[in-house]
Structure formats: C-alpha cells, structure tokens
Amino acid sequence: MSRFPVEDAQGLRWPRRPDRKVLIHWCFKDAVAENNIGKTIENAWATWARGLGPAGAANGHNLHFQRWKSPKELSYPYCFMLPNVWDPQIPEAAVQVHWMENSPTVGAASASTGYIANGPAGRHNLMISGQATDQEKDFAATHEMGHVFGLRHEHERSDRDQYIIYNCRNVYGFAEALGACMADDNTCTEVMLCNDRALALKYNFGGSEFISYNIAPEIPSAYDYDSIMHYDSTRGSNDAIYGADATNPSLYPMYTVDATGATKFLKLRGHHPFPLFMVSAGDVSMIRAMYPF
Structure with missing residues (x-):
C-alpha cells in the first residue's frame, strides 16, 4: 500500500515505551506455522534489519520486531492455547503469524496494515500460504512485514x-x-x-x-x-x-x-531467494521517519 503510516481514529501507532523503543511483539499461531514458515519469518526480519541496521541513534530508528516470550518461561508460547482461544499471557496487540494450506480462496501472502489500538486479540496478522513457492515466500514475508510496520503499496499512492x-x-x-x-x-x-x-x-x-x-x-x-x-x-x-x-x-x-x-518493464520482484533481495533506501528512510530514535 502507499508509503505512509496507518493510524487509528486517535492517531495512535505502535505504543512507544519510556525508553523510546517501539516494540512490536509477534507470535506463531501454532506449531504448524512455526514448522512451515519459521525460517521464512526469520529471513524476512533479517532483511529489514540488514537495511535498517541496529536500532539506535546511529541508525535513526527505534523499531524492534520481537517474538513474545514471558521472562518466566524458557520457550516461546504460541498465540493460541486451543483453537480460537488466545493465550492470555500474550499481548492482544501481538502480530499473529500463521500459515495456510493451498486454497483457491487465499493468495500467497497477506497482512494487516499498521497499528490498531483497540480490537480483538490477533487483529494484527501476517499470513504465508502454501501457494508461495520456496523461492518466493521469503520475499513475500518481507513485503508483508512492511505492511505490519504501516507501509502501503507504493503503486497505490495517489x-x-x-x-x-x-x-x-x-x-x-x-x-x-x-x-x-x-x-x-x-x-x-x-x-x-x-x-x-x-x-x-x-x-x-x-x-x-x-x-x-x-x-x-x-x-x-x-x-x-x-x-x-x-x-x-x-x-x-x-x-x-x-x-x-x-x-x-x-x-x-x-x-x-x-x-x-x-x-x-517494472523491476522483476520476488523471484530471488534470500538473501538476494533487499528493502530499498526509500523503505529504510520511511521506517526511520515513522519510528524515529
């Protein structure tokens, strides 16, 4: 979607902590998701991190995308304890990362765009389906992660x-x-x-x-x-x-x-395996503007 942040009616984005850190927590919906796209999500965030550099004054941003884990636990819990039962220990605003089998009704990938301050648990989500080939899914996840951060499609700008x-x-x-x-x-x-x-x-x-x-x-x-x-x-x-x-x-x-x-032709996108693609300098500049240090 076009490159500007999405806000709710109150003008809120991801909440900023006292240390100025913008922490976007996420969790896998279930073991099926982790088994199918665990490495994909890791590669997608690594691509963003490679472009942005570590959060801090030197790189001009304070965006953190972190899998949720309780300080008291040794392992990462899944978003749902049971089907349709959100794990109450996980923040309701955490991004639900899930995987879907091939289906004529779903595309290769999708995600919610930006931060919604109020709503049901799981309202922020990132999905990769079996329609995405091994060569495409890392790129697709990186693109969808951009939506989660608040970026719209560039080609839909006014x-x-x-x-x-x-x-x-x-x-x-x-x-x-x-x-x-x-x-x-x-x-x-x-x-x-x-x-x-x-x-x-x-x-x-x-x-x-x-x-x-x-x-x-x-x-x-x-x-x-x-x-x-x-x-x-x-x-x-x-x-x-x-x-x-x-x-x-x-x-x-x-x-x-x-x-x-x-x-x-417009540049061929998404047909290169990780790490043979990257976010653009413009993407990095936008994230820095949206999540300044």
Whole structure:
C-alpha cells in the first residue's frame, strides 16, 4: 500500500515505551506455522534489519520486531492455547503469524496494515500460504512485514499515475469480474470496477490491489520504483493477453515509458531467494521517519 503510516481514529501507532523503543511483539499461531514458515519469518526480519541496521541513534530508528516470550518461561508460547482461544499471557496487540494450506480462496501472502489500538486479540496478522513457492515466500514475508510496520503499496499512492502506467484490463480476471458485475447491475462499468476497491473485492477481482488511495501521504517521499512494497509488471498479469507477445510491457498491468517513448518493464520482484533481495533506501528512510530514535 502507499508509503505512509496507518493510524487509528486517535492517531495512535505502535505504543512507544519510556525508553523510546517501539516494540512490536509477534507470535506463531501454532506449531504448524512455526514448522512451515519459521525460517521464512526469520529471513524476512533479517532483511529489514540488514537495511535498517541496529536500532539506535546511529541508525535513526527505534523499531524492534520481537517474538513474545514471558521472562518466566524458557520457550516461546504460541498465540493460541486451543483453537480460537488466545493465550492470555500474550499481548492482544501481538502480530499473529500463521500459515495456510493451498486454497483457491487465499493468495500467497497477506497482512494487516499498521497499528490498531483497540480490537480483538490477533487483529494484527501476517499470513504465508502454501501457494508461495520456496523461492518466493521469503520475499513475500518481507513485503508483508512492511505492511505490519504501516507501509502501503507504493503503486497505490495517489500520485502513482505520474510515474507508472496501469491498465486495469490487463489484470487477470478482468473480463469475468466485469461480466459478473454487469449481470448483477446494469449500471456497472469498467471505470467503477477498476476504481472502487469494495466493488473489485466483491467480485474477487485482483485489480483491487492496484487501486490508488485518494489521500495524500502523511510523510511525503519520492516515488520509489525499488520499494519492497511495489509490485512488478508481472503481478496480476493475464497470460491470455500477454501470451502472444510476452516481451511487450504494455500487455501487463503496470509498466513505464522512458524519455524516448519506449515502454519498459517494472523491476522483476520476488523471484530471488534470500538473501538476494533487499528493502530499498526509500523503505529504510520511511521506517526511520515513522519510528524515529
């Protein structure tokens, strides 16, 4: 999502301790999650830590992402004592990290965005599913961790159309979603489907992940093509459209045009194993601005 922090109605983010430390606790939902994505979560935080450096004045941030453990215990407890029963010793604001089997109704990964001051235990979550390949899941977890910290997709910034070209028709499932929408409501249009997030979600249209947020960022920043929060040209693409010419960027959902007018692919993301990817300098600057020392 675009690169600015998300706040609740009271303007609160993750609570800051007297020592200025912003401590985001997390826990695995259960042993299944730890067994399947334990190393993935470790690698994701290591990627952020590699870019940010240790918390402190020298690196300009005080963000800590720490698995919760009681000082009295030797082992780390899981978020839930029993199915649907949150372990009362774990802070309700802790991030629930969980894993899901392959399912046509879930994507490769997802996460809640930013801090919500009030709500049920487990309201902050990070999920990796079996749809994420071994080569993709470390990158996916790093991206989703950015959401947990409060970052939105870069390509959904309100000013993104000044930097990239987005063609909603090239997103997989567009024709089917538009047909279903028009069958239910004869006033439904392409413009509505491509710009109304709730409508896109109603028809399970992946274009919901490309709709820009019509709000200015709280923390202004230069557009960052290299951000871990930016999708590449291939995300959401429809092989029935680009199959005839896979080397043509204009047949994909997002692309750029250079000074000569030539179309260019956005940087390929998420296809490199850990540690062959990193967060961008812009990502680091944003975290420093959101979680200053």
